[in-house]
Amino acid sequence: MSNTETRPDEIRCETAGGAEIELIAPREVPLGGPRAMTVRRTLPSRSRSLIGAWCFLDHYGPDDVSATGGMKVAPHPHTGLQTxxxxxxxxxxxxDSAGHHARVRPGEVNLMTGGRGISHSEVSxxxxxxxxxxxxxxxxPDSARHSEPGFEHHVPTPVTGPGWSVRVLVGSLLGDTSPVHTFTPLVGAEVLLDPGTSLEVPVEPGFEHGVLVDTGALTVHAEGGPTASPVGSDELAYLPPGxxxxxxxxxxxxxxxxxxxGRPFGESIVMWWNFxxxxxxxxxxYRRDWQDQITVDGAVVSDSQLVxxxxxxxxxxxxxxxxxxxPMPQGVRLRERR
Incomplete structure (x- = not known):
């Protein structure tokens, strides 16, 4: 997905500590146009930019595609990240420009590595x-951000118990491990809970965690960490390591x-638009390379016309x-890493 904000802020991303569960409310961002689908963004936020290496989280729907037009994201670039x-x-x-053509379906994870540079489109x-x-x-991380672009697809088998079901997108949880490759230690999973169900999950104490509630509400208890906290629909709860x-x-x-x-990222990054x-x-x-690639005599052309x-x-x-x-911000430089 592209960050389609017309005036994206520079985001200075650094590992930040904390001792309590922090609740992050979403901000609404339109994907463009009067009938555009609106997403709810919780990462990056004013208070927190990273959870491990997770640096961006858009949550959308349920949307009536006939009313919103769905997702129509034309080719756009990425560098230094995985989607x-x-x-x-x-x-x-x-x-995508690495030649991959795939369907994103419920319960199936698609991971694209942008690395040194890739472009892709997403159409519902x-x-x-x-x-x-x-x-x-x-x-x-710096050691991998110039890697070759790539794409992986995985259909996780649910791990189930009384009143609950878990699908592991990346990393390992509850005895299941996803085969998709990440360049730093991470975990990502979807958790389904019946009303009143309690689920205890062992986690890596060196990881910081985020819990995004899609629907319903829950209370999060952290053993060896912060005290319990209620989390409502669309909220992201941050839990520090421990x-x-x-x-x-x-x-x-x-x-x-x-x-x-994931483990605290440990590197400062600058994130602007899709880079x-x-x-x-x-x-x-990165911006200049993209603009030079997609314009002919100053006009944007379709991919089929690119020279x-x-x-x-x-x-x-x-x-x-x-x-x-x-356009890049005028009169200021994006701040460099310390």
Missing amino acids: VSWLFTGEVEHR DDAFPVLHGAQLWVAL ATRLTFVAGERWTRLLLLG VGRDHDEILG RAGRYGVVVGDHLPPIPAP
């Missing part, structure tokens, strides 16, 4: 009337949540005009 797509309902078609299928899911980004077990207690409604975690870099000049170069593939390649089989990069 993780997860649907609850609906279907999205993915195409109008045959599915409701679109509902989450899009996440993972920042790549917990050895998390216990989720569902309220009176059926509850679905995403559990994210993750390390300083102003690097971001400026050069450039850093980001050409999205195979997609003929939508690519998304131009917004």
